[in-house]
Amino acid sequence: MAGPAAAALLELSNVTKRFGGVAALDGVTFSAAKGEILGIIGPNGAGKTTLLNCISGVYRLDGGDIRWQGASIAGMAPHRVARLGIGRTFQVVKPFQSMTVRENAAIGALFGSTEAHLPPRQAFERADEVLELVGLAHKSALPVTALTIPDRKRLEVARAVATNPRLLLLDEVMAGLNHVEIDEALEMVRAVHATGVTIVLIEHVMRVIVGVCDRAIVLHFGQVLAEGEPSKVLRDERVIEAYLGERYARQQRGG
Amino acid sequence: MGNFAQLVILGLLAGGVYVAVGVGFGLVWGVLNIVNLAHGALVIVGGYITWQLFTAYHLDPFLTLPIDAVILFALGYVIQRGVINRVIRAPLLFTFLLTFGINLIVINVLLLIFKSDFRSVTPSYSGSGIEIGPLVIPYTRLAALAVALLLAAGLAFLLNRTRTGLAIQAVGADRDAAQLVGIDLRHTYALTFAIGAACAGVAGGLISLIQAITPTAGEPYTLQAFVVVILGGLGRVSATVLGGLLFGLIEVFAQSIPGSGSVYANAIAFGLLVLVLVVRPQGLIGRLR
Amino acid sequence: MTGFRSLPDRAGQRWRRIFLVLGAVVLVYALAAPLTSLDAAQSAGLPLLADKLWFRIATIIAMFVVMASAWNIIGGLTGYAAFGNVAFFGIGAYTCGMLVARAHWPLFLALTVAPAAAAAFAALIGVPLLRLRGHYFAVASLGVSVAVGEVIQNLEMGSKPVFGGASGLFLPIFRSDYRDLLFFYLMVAAGALTVGITWWVLRSRFGYGLIAIRENEEAASVMGVNTTAYKVAAFALSAALTGLAGGIFAQWNVFINQENVFPIEYNIQMILMALVGGAGTLFGPVAGAVALQLLIQFLSGSLPISADLPFVPADARPIVAQVILGLLLVVTVVFVPRGVIDFFGGQSRFSLSFLRRSLRETSV
Numbered sequence: 001m002a003g004p005a006a007a008a009l010l011e012l013s014n015v016t017k018r019f020g021g022v023a024a025l026d027g028v029t030f031s032a033a034k035g036e037i038l039g040i041i042g043p044n045g046a047g048k049t050t051l052l053n054c055i056s057g058v059y060r061l062d063g064g065d066i067r068w069q070g071a072s073i074a075g076m077a078p079h080r081v082a083r084l085g086i087g088r089t090f091q092v093v094k095p096f097q098s099m100t101v102r103e104n105a106a107i108g109a110l111f112g113s114t115e116a117h118l119p120p121r122q123a124f125e126r127a128d129e130v131l132e133l134v135g136l137a138h139k140s141a142l143p144v145t146a147l148t149i150p151d152r153k154r155l156e157v158a159r160a161v162a163t164n165p166r167l168l169l170l171d172e173v174m175a176g177l178n179h180v181e182i183d184e185a186l187e188m189v190r191a192v193h194a195t196g197v198t199i200v201l202i203e204h205v206m207r208v209i210v211g212v213c214d215r216a217i218v219l220h221f222g223q224v225l226a227e228g229e230p231s232k233v234l235r236d237e238r239v240i241e242a243y244l245g246e247r248y249a250r251q252q253r254g255g
Numbered sequence: 256m257g258n259f260a261q262l263v264i265l266g267l268l269a270g271g272v273y274v275a276v277g278v279g280f281g282l283v284w285g286v287l288n289i290v291n292l293a294h295g296a297l298v299i300v301g302g303y304i305t306w307q308l309f310t311a312y313h314l315d316p317f318l319t320l321p322i323d324a325v326i327l328f329a330l331g332y333v334i335q336r337g338v339i340n341r342v343i344r345a346p347l348l349f350t351f352l353l354t355f356g357i358n359l360i361v362i363n364v365l366l367l368i369f370k371s372d373f374r375s376v377t378p379s380y381s382g383s384g385i386e387i388g389p390l391v392i393p394y395t396r397l398a399a400l401a402v403a404l405l406l407a408a409g410l411a412f413l414l415n416r417t418r419t420g421l422a423i424q425a426v427g428a429d430r431d432a433a434q435l436v437g438i439d440l441r442h443t444y445a446l447t448f449a450i451g452a453a454c455a456g457v458a459g460g461l462i463s464l465i466q467a468i469t470p471t472a473g474e475p476y477t478l479q480a481f482v483v484v485i486l487g488g489l490g491r492v493s494a495t496v497l498g499g500l501l502f503g504l505i506e507v508f509a510q511s512i513p514g515s516g517s518v519y520a521n522a523i524a525f526g527l528l529v530l531v532l533v534v535r536p537q538g539l540i541g542r543l544r
Numbered sequence: 545m546t547g548f549r550s551l552p553d554r555a556g557q558r559w560r561r562i563f564l565v566l567g568a569v570v571l572v573y574a575l576a577a578p579l580t581s582l583d584a585a586q587s588a589g590l591p592l593l594a595d596k597l598w599f600r601i602a603t604i605i606a607m608f609v610v611m612a613s614a615w616n617i618i619g620g621l622t623g624y625a626a627f628g629n630v631a632f633f634g635i636g637a638y639t640c641g642m643l644v645a646r647a648h649w650p651l652f653l654a655l656t657v658a659p660a661a662a663a664a665f666a667a668l669i670g671v672p673l674l675r676l677r678g679h680y681f682a683v684a685s686l687g688v689s690v691a692v693g694e695v696i697q698n699l700e701m702g703s704k705p706v707f708g709g710a711s712g713l714f715l716p717i718f719r720s721d722y723r724d725l726l727f728f729y730l731m732v733a734a735g736a737l738t739v740g741i742t743w744w745v746l747r748s749r750f751g752y753g754l755i756a757i758r759e760n761e762e763a764a765s766v767m768g769v770n771t772t773a774y775k776v777a778a779f780a781l782s783a784a785l786t787g788l789a790g791g792i793f794a795q796w797n798v799f800i801n802q803e804n805v806f807p808i809e810y811n812i813q814m815i816l817m818a819l820v821g822g823a824g825t826l827f828g829p830v831a832g833a834v835a836l837q838l839l840i841q842f843l844s845g846s847l848p849i850s851a852d853l854p855f856v857p858a859d860a861r862p863i864v865a866q867v868i869l870g871l872l873l874v875v876t877v878v879f880v881p882r883g884v885i886d887f888f889g890g891q892s893r894f895s896l897s898f899l900r901r902s903l904r905e906t907s908v
Contacts, residue, residue: 056766057765057766058762058765058766077765077770077772078762078765078766079765079766079767079768079769079770079771080770081766082765082766082767082768083768087766088766090762090763094760094762094763095759095760095763096755096756096759096760096763096764097759097760098755098759098824099755099759106752107752107753107756107764107767107769108767108768110749110752110753111749111753111756111764111767111768111769112767112768113768116768117768119749120747120748120749120752159763159767163767163768
C-alpha cells in the first residue's frame with residue numbers, strides 16, 4: 001500500500017469535485033496519520049468545506065479516491081461514513097432546533113459510530129460526559145435557541161464527539177470568536193484530542209493552526225499548495241504572497 | 256391527414272388551457288414560494304363571471320376576459336394583503352392549509368350563489384370551426400389557445416420589461432435584499448398574487464367556453480397546474496408554456512391508448528409528476544431553486 | 545431521562561394538567577357509555593347513554609384519532625408534509641373489502657393484511673417520494689392519493705371492474721348482536737394501538753432519529769442516522785395504521801367506493817387535527833381529532849345538540865358549514881401558527897402577547 005505511513009487513518013488521492021464547469025477540488029492528495037491534529041487552511045472558495053463534504057459522504061466524488069484505514073469509502077452514504085467513526089461539525093451550525101443541548105448531544109451517542117450507538121439511557125449519560133468535556137455541562141438543560149454563537153459551535157463539537165469518532169473533522173469552529181473565546185476553544189480541541197481522537201480542522205485563524213496543529217495543508221483553488229509544519233508553511237513565500245495576501249505579509253513583517 | 260397529426264393538434268389545443276392555468280400558479284409559487292391550493296377555485300370564479308356576464312348581459316365571452324382579470328386581480332390583492340401576507344414566513348404546512356381553507360371558502364360560496372348545476376357558455380359561433388380533414392376544430396378552442404399564449408407573452412413582458420415586474424423578480428430572488436433597495440414587500444407580494452389571480456380569471460373565462468362548469472370543477476386544475484409548472488420548470492414563463500403544451504399532448508396521447516380511456520387523467524398526470532421530479536427535478540428548462 | 549418536549553413553563557404545565565384530566569374524564573365516559581346498550585344493562589334499568597347516532601359519531605371520531613395520530617408519525621415527528629395519507633386509508637379499506645367480500649376471509653384475518661398492504665405500498669412509493677422535500681413531497685403525495693383512488697375505481701380486467709368499479713364494493717354484513725359496540729371498540733383499539741406505538745416511538749432510538757431528521761436532515765445523516773431507511777419506515781408505519789382504520793371502516797360501513805374511502809378532504813382534516821392539537825406530541829393529535837371532528841359534526845348538523853344558524857335555510861346548511869370550516873381554518877392558521885400547538889404541547893403561554901408575537905414572526 002502506498003502512503004506516507006502505515007498508521008495513516010485517512011488517505012485522499014486525487015480527489016476531484018466539480019460544480020458545473022468549476023472544479024472546487026482539483027486532484028487533492030494528502031493523508032492524516034493516527035493521533036495527529038492536521039490543519040487545513042485556505043481563502044474563501046479554496047474548497048475546504050467541499051473537501052469535508054466529500055470525506056463525510058455529503059457529496060459524491062467526480063474523481064479520485066478516499067480511503068479509511070486502507071478501504072475505500074468514496075461514494076458511501078453519510079450515515080455509513082459516520083458509523084465507521086468519522087465525525088464532523090458544520091461551519092454553519094446545524095443544531096436540532098427544538099431540542100435541548102443535552103438532547104442534541106445525545107443524538108450523536110444514540111447513532112454515530114458502531115462503538116457509540118447506545119440505547120437511549122446510556123446515550124444521555126454519554127451526552128453528559130461530552131458536554132462536560134466541551135464545557136457546556138452547566139447549560140445542558142437549555143434549549144439550543146438560548147445558546148450564544150460560541151456555545152453553538154461547542155455544541156457542534158459535542159455532538160460530533162458523542163458519536164465516538166476516531167477521526168473528527170472540524171469545520172471552522174473558531175471563526176467569528178474573539179480572543180478569549182478562541183483560547184477556550186483551543187482548550188476544548190486539546191481536551192478532545194487527549195481522549196485519543198485524530199483531528200482534521202479547517203481554520204481561518206492562523207493562531208489556531210500554529211497553536212494546536214502538528215501539520216498544516218494549504219488549499220488554493222482546489223489544489224494543495226503547500227504542506228508541512230504549521231509555522232514553516234505559514235512562512236512559505238508562495239503561501240504568503242500567492243494566497244495569504246498582502247495584508248498578512250505586512251503583518252508578518254511588522255510583528 | 257394522419258391520426259398522429261390530429262392528436263398533436265388536439266393536444267396543443269388542450270395544452271392552451273393548461274398554459275393559461277399554469278402561468279399564474281407558477282408566478283405565485285416561484286415568487287411567493289406558495290403552492291396556492293385555491294388556484295383552481297379562482298379559475299372557476301373567472302368562469303362564473305364570464306357565464307354571468309354572458310347569460311345576463313349577452314356579452315361576448317371573449318370580451319369578458321378583461322373583466323375577469325380585473326375582478327380577480329382585486330380579489331387576489333385583498334387575499335394576499337389581508338391574509339396570506341400574515342403567514343408567509345410560517346412553515347410550508349401553514350400556507351398549504353391556509354390556501355386550502357381559502358379554496359374551501361371560495362368553492363362553497365360559489366355553491367351558495369350558483370348551486371351545483373352545470374353551466375356552460377355557448378355563443379352563437381361555438382358550434383362552428385375549421386375543418387381539417389375529418390377533424391373539426393372549434394373556433395373557440397383555437398381562440399382559447401391564442402389567448403393563452405398571448406397571456407403568457409404579456410406576463411413575460413410584464414415581468415422582464417417593466418419596473419413592477421423587475422421588482423417582483425427581485426422579491427422572488429431575495430426578499431431581504433429587495434427590501435434593502437426600497438421595494439415595498441407587502442405591496443409587491445400582494446401585486447404578485449393579484450397578477451396570478453388575474454391570470455387564473457382569464458383561464459377560467461376560457462375554460463367556461465370549453466367545458467360546462469360547476470363550483471368544484473376547478474379542483475383538478477390546481478393539481479394539473481402544479482404538474483405543468485414542474486414539468487416545464489419553476490421560475491420562467493416560457494418553461495410553463497412548454498410544460499402546459501406538453502402536458503396537453505401527453506394527456507391527449509395517453510387517452511388515445513385503447514382501453515385506458517379518459518378515466519386515468521389524474522393517474523397519468525401524477526405518474527408523470529413523480530417521474531419528472533425524480534429524474535429531473537428542475538423541470539425541462541427550469542432553473543433549480 | 546428527558547423526553548423531547550422537555551421545556552415546560554409553569555403556566556403551560558397547569559394547562560396541560562387541566563387538559564389531561566379533562567381528557568381522561570371524556571375517555572372514561574366514551575369507553576363506558578357503550579356498555580349501557582348491552583341487554584344486561586338495559587334490563588337492569590340503566591339509562592341508555594349510547595344510541596345509534598352516538599355510536600356513529602364516536603366511531604368516526606375514533607377513526608380520525610387513528611388517522612391524525614398516524615399522520616403525526618410522518619408529518620409531526622419526521623417533518624414530512626404528507627398530504628396523501630388518505631391513499632393508505634383507501635388501500636386498507638379495499639384490501640379488507642376484497643378479502644372479506646371476494647375471498648371470504650374472516651374479518652380479523654383480513655384486518656391483519658390491510659395494514660400490511662398499505663405499508664407495502666407506502667414503502668414502494670416512499671423510496672422515490674421521500675427524496676423530495678417541501679412542496680414537492682406534499683403535492684406529489686397528494687397526487688398519489690388522487691391517482692390511487694382513480695385507479696382502484698377504474699381498473700378493469702377483461703372489461704370487468706376489478707374492485708367493483710364506480711358502483712363500489714359491498715361487504716357481507718358482519719353478524720353480531722352488538723355490531724355498533726363491536727366496531728366502536730375495534731376502532732378505539734386501533735386508536736389505542738396508534739397512540740401506544742407513538743408512545744414507544746417517542747422513546748426509542750427510531751423516534752429520536754425521526755426528530756433529528758425533522759430538525760436537520762443533513763446533520764442527522766452525518767450523526768449516523770440512515771435517513772432514507774428511517775423516513776421510509778416512518779411513512780410505512782403511518783400507512784399501516786391508517787390502513788388499519790380503513791380496513792375497519794370498510795367492514796363497519798359495509799359499502800365502500802372512491803368517494804367514501806379516498807376523500808381528499810380527509811388529507812387536510814387529519815393534518816389540521818394534528819396541528820391544532822400539537823404535531824409531534826403524543827396526545828395532541830388525539831385531542832385535535834376529538835375537538836375538530838365534533839365541530840365538523842356539529843356544523844353539518846349531525847349532533848343532537850345543534851344550534852340553528854341565523855339566515856341560513858336548512859338545505860344550504862352543509863354548504864355554510866363548509867364555509868365556516870374554511871374560515872376557521874384560515875383564522876387558525878393566521879392567528880395561531882404556534883400558539884395552539886405549544887399550548888397543548890405544554891411548552892408555552894396561552895396569551896394574547898404570545899399570539900401577537902407569533903403573528904409578527906410569520907408575517908411580512
